[in-house]
Amino acid sequence: MKNTLKVVTRGEREIVITRDFNAPRPLVWDAMRQPEFVRRWLQGPPGWKMTACDDDQRVGGEFKWAWVGPEGQEMVIKGVNKEVVPPERVVRTETFEVGCAPQAGEQLATLELADHGATTSMTITIIYPSKEARDGAVASGMEKGMAFNYERLDVFLATNPSKPN
Amino acid sequence: MVQYRAPALDKVFHALAHPARRAMLGRLAEGERNLSELAAPLRMSFPAASKHVRVLERAKLVRRRIVGRVHLCRIEGKPLAEANRWLEEYRRVWEQNFDRLDDLLEEMKSQTVTKKPKGAT
Numbered sequence: 001m002k003n004t005l006k007v008v009t010r011g012e013r014e015i016v017i018t019r020d021f022n023a024p025r026p027l028v029w030d031a032m033r034q035p036e037f038v039r040r041w042l043q044g045p046p047g048w049k050m051t052a053c054d055d056d057q058r059v060g061g062e063f064k065w066a067w068v069g070p071e072g073q074e075m076v077i078k079g080v081n082k083e084v085v086p087p088e089r090v091v092r093t094e095t096f097e098v099g100c101a102p103q104a105g106e107q108l109a110t111l112e113l114a115d116h117g118a119t120t121s122m123t124i125t126i127i128y129p130s131k132e133a134r135d136g137a138v139a140s141g142m143e144k145g146m147a148f149n150y151e152r153l154d155v156f157l158a159t160n161p162s163k164p165n
Numbered sequence: 166m167v168q169y170r171a172p173a174l175d176k177v178f179h180a181l182a183h184p185a186r187r188a189m190l191g192r193l194a195e196g197e198r199n200l201s202e203l204a205a206p207l208r209m210s211f212p213a214a215s216k217h218v219r220v221l222e223r224a225k226l227v228r229r230r231i232v233g234r235v236h237l238c239r240i241e242g243k244p245l246a247e248a249n250r251w252l253e254e255y256r257r258v259w260e261q262n263f264d265r266l267d268d269l270l271e272e273m274k275s276q277t278v279t280k281k282p283k284g285a286t
Binding site: 027 | 261262263265266267269274
């Protein structure tokens, strides 16, 4: 059974991503939170290699994901863990940098895992500082190569630019 | 191969980021329209509408020709097709990530004892 990825906007500043997994919650938690597991599935775009996958999972701890591209370009996603409640919730700030390009701003991401016995449902909620940041991120964030960051991919998927409003 | 420095795509996404401009594109998908026809449903002044069309022009999403005092606008399909291809590629990468996570979870389930690495929470 293939589980579907769903992405919707909510209110003016939020994007919500949901997906189910065919595994009990403690396993899903470990697979999503332990860096040695994360490296196994969170890959960058083709040709990019992960150079850092660090996560200090204490409150106030920093996390960092970094990739290097085929021409030596660097991409970094990093932030601070605000809440960590194993195996059900993580709240953290996130910023994104490509090469020397300045940060586009900071958002708040919440990962929640709900226990359904043999399966787990995941909900990621991202709150942008403003409506413009959320809607602008949908359009302009794409150029910076964020596909591999599922917490930002939502912004790409939440808009279908070819459909009229 | 996906290109990561793409100023042209940047302009497209900036153009699409505004709901009024998306509404204008929706109307233009039906055919050529003049600026007043684009401004009216948005209850926008002519100069404001013209400013939005200029953003769409710079993104090469719209072509404008001026006949006397009439500004005729026509949609250009190719940049939108490019943008959608970009979107699709990224969506595919993301779904592949989750497919890999599915595989890892199957592997973890099949182990009778899940080994916890040192220092794991």
